[in-house]
Amino acid sequence: MSRALLRKVALGEAYADLVIQNGTLVNVMTRELQNNVDIAVKGDRIASIGKTDHLIGPGTNVVDATGKYVAPGLMDGHMHVESTMLSVTEFAKAALKKGTTAIVMDPHEIANVLGTEGVRLMHEEGKRLPLKVFTTFPSCVPATNDLEDAGANLNEEDIEEGLKWEDVIGLGEVMNFPGVVYNDSKMINEIEATMKADKIVTGHFPDGSNGMLQAYIASGVDSCHETVAKEQALEKARLGMHIMIREGSAWQDVKEVIKIITEEGIDSSNVSLVTDDIYPETLVEKGQLNHVVRRAIEEGVDPVVAIQMATINVARYFHIDKQFGSITPGKIADIILLDDLADVDASTVITNGEMIVSDQELVKEIPAYKYPEHARDTVKLQRALQPDDFNISTEQKGQVEINGIRIMENNARTAKMTATLPVTDHLINTDLEQDIVQLACVERHNGTGQISLAFAQGFGLKSGAVASTVAHDSHNLLVMGVNQQDMAFAANQLAESGGGMIVVEDGEVLAHVPMPIAGLMSDQPIEIVVEQVRALEKAWQQLGCTIHAPFMTFSLIALPVIPEIRISNRGLVDVTKFELMDVVKG
Numbered sequence: 058m059s060r061a062l063l064r065k066v067a068l069g070e071a072y073a074d075l076v077i078q079n080g081t082l083v084n085v086m087t088r089e090l091q092n093n094v095d096i097a098v099k100g101d102r103i104a105s106i107g108k109t110d111h112l113i114g115p116g117t118n119v120v121d122a123t124g125k126y127v128a129p130g131l132m133d134g135h136m137h138v139e140s141t142m143l144s145v146t147e148f149a150k151a152a153l154k155k156g157t158t159a160i161v162m163d164p165h166e167i168a169n170v171l172g173t174e175g176v177r178l179m180h181e182e183g184k185r186l187p188l189k190v191f192t193t194f195p196s197c198v199p200a201t202n203d204l205e206d207a208g209a210n211l212n213e214e215d216i217e218e219g220l221k222w223e224d225v226i227g228l229g230e231v232m233n234f235p236g237v238v239y240n241d242s243k244m245i246n247e248i249e250a251t252m253k254a255d256k257i258v259t260g261h262f263p264d265g266s267n268g269m270l271q272a273y274i275a276s277g278v279d280s281c282h283e284t285v286a287k288e289q290a291l292e293k294a295r296l297g298m299h300i301m302i303r304e305g306s307a308w309q310d311v312k313e314v315i316k317i318i319t320e321e322g323i324d325s326s327n328v329s330l331v332t333d334d335i336y337p338e339t340l341v342e343k344g345q346l347n348h349v350v351r352r353a354i355e356e357g358v359d360p361v362v363a364i365q366m367a368t369i370n371v372a373r374y375f376h377i378d379k380q381f382g383s384i385t386p387g388k389i390a391d392i393i394l395l396d397d398l399a400d401v402d403a404s405t406v407i408t409n410g411e412m413i414v415s416d417q418e419l420v421k422e423i424p425a426y427k428y429p430e431h432a433r434d435t436v437k438l439q440r441a442l443q444p445d446d447f448n449i450s451t452e453q454k455g456q457v458e459i460n461g462i463r464i465m466e467n468n469a470r471t472a473k474m475t476a477t478l479p480v481t482d483h484l485i486n487t488d489l490e491q492d493i494v495q496l497a498c499v500e501r502h503n504g505t506g507q508i509s510l511a512f513a514q515g516f517g518l519k520s521g522a523v524a525s526t527v528a529h530d531s532h533n534l535l536v537m538g539v540n541q542q543d544m545a546f547a548a549n550q551l552a553e554s555g556g557g558m559i560v561v562e563d564g565e566v567l568a569h570v571p572m573p574i575a576g577l578m579s580d581q582p583i584e585i586v587v588e589q590v591r592a593l594e595k596a597w598q599q600l601g602c603t604i605h606a607p608f609m610t611f612s613l614i615a616l617p618v619i620p621e622i623r624i625s626n627r628g629l630v631d632v633t634k635f636e637l638m639d640v641v642k643g
């Protein structure tokens with residue numbers, strides 16, 4: 058849209074294409090609610106704010122916003138589309154209905170399976186959508202240098218190339234924070250290349266000394282979404298880090314971290330709200346970023362401040378606020394109408410000046426996107442697994458001390474667990490009394506046959522087995538169960554299906570969510586995937602698990618960059634020391 062036309066409309070010398078009348082403007086620039094304000098749109102941009110009756114011509118689309126709030130479209134500054142189990146297109150259809158008009162996705166999940174080609178596929182898919190899809194190019198594939206094996210390795214050259222792509226606005230979360238702090242050349246070169254390209258370096262700093270944190274920030278990394286405690290958030294904010302407060306399906310940090318605003322009263326302009334990882338049911342039942350805004354308001358944040366944290370604050374952090382994030386002349390016309398500021402449910406969504414959602418329904422056809430064959434069939438095992446593959450043996454007799462992983466509901470973190478387990482014929486047994494079951498991580502990208510074995514606690518399984526090729530971030534094949542027959546059955550069934558998530562019991566499949574795109578995403582519409590995931594959740598419960606979204610927590614159990622302890626295809630990882638550790642003590 059030429060700005061000459063915007064000038065004409067602003068001067069009343071040309072008609073608008075769209076006017077939105079009599080709404081209450083959520084002015085994120087001044088933190089005001091301005092009653093009875095009109096907005097004039099020409100083409101894909103906002104032309105003027107104020108009375109618009111004189112701008113209505115024969116072709117002008119008039120939207121009556123009486124009794125409604127008019128806000129900038131919501132912008133999610135850190136999320137992984139793959140975690141929604143949907144393609145970018147299917148995700149966009151659901152997210153637009155919730156008022157999200159822009160995302161900054163970090164496609165390191167597909168990058169761990171398909172490398173740069175995977176990033177390209179999702180980035181290209183995003184270009185075709187009414188949802189603005191910005192990408193931060195994955196910085197850590199695999200997430201750690203020598204603790205795991207992924208399906209690809211991205212090096213500095215890959216990142217320098219990716220940073221040249223249009224709408225790649227930064228570097229993806231720098232998870233290898235010890236690598237940065239202790240001068241790992243790959244990490245330092247990537248960050249330097251990003252800053253040279255005048256793009257944003259996004260972070261991931263769950264734990265570490267103040268010295269490490271300052272070294273990390275001094276290196277050029279200036280945001281984090283992994284903060285779970287108020288004091289840690291204050292420490293990072295005072296050092297200039299942009300704080301991304303996360304509320305996903307299973308990682309729910311708003312309640313605690315929002316206290317930096319509601320209790321400490323710090324300036325909120327360098328704070329934003331993000332989802333990070335949500336699964337389909339959350340998307341449909343609670344919402345997307347609008348749910349995080351709602352949670353912030355529930356915790357006492359002023360609604361206009363909460364909306365700033367999901368609009369202009371995000372745009373400013375990523376240096377795209379000259380185009381996005383506010384309803385002011387010249388900006389892209391991404392606008393939502395809200396019935397009220399507590400629910401944050403968008404009744405109308407406009408992107409690029411075009412009506413996309415009306416009465417909470419899509420009014421624009423969004424064509425499906427077909428992934429090529431090479432992006433499917435990505436689960437490559439050396440051979441079908443046998444029950445004995447999961448034997449964990451020891452020379453010790455009677456019982457043995459082990460190290461294991463304890464998970465916590467709705468928490469991205471895990472805790473080191475030690476326990477005494479019985480030994481029979483040199484094989485270590487599970488112990489359901491202690492809620493300890495067997496866990497395995499099977500390499501699935503190169504058919505190496507590599508498999509690591511461990512124990513997990515906290516899922517409450519009493520029977521059967523589960524498996525998932527969503528296993529952040531290397532996305533090998535995770536298997537967990539009460540008996541080895543079902544573990545082998547679950548793994549083999551899932552591998553043959555091209556990947557996804559599965560629950561089995563006594564040799565029967567109880568539930569299965571096929572995710573043939575890279576073993577990470579379904580190629581089905583959200584309505585089907587939601588039903589499949591609901592059945593999956595029920596099947597987990599049938600095995601005895603009562604925690605919320607267990608498959609989300611399970612899918613994170615292989616992520617060796619969030620404390621305290623994880624499993625990778627190479628073994629048990631002590632994330633507090635970034636080194637492998639033995640399962641059997643002593």
Ligand SMILES: Nc1ncnc2[nH]cnc12
Pocket residue numbers: 137140230232261333334469529530616
């Ligand atoms: N919070 C997170 N940090 C790193 N990798 C992730 N993959 C999905 N969620 C993640």
Ligand SMILES: [Mn+2]
Pocket residue numbers: 230261282283
């Ligand atoms: Mn992270």
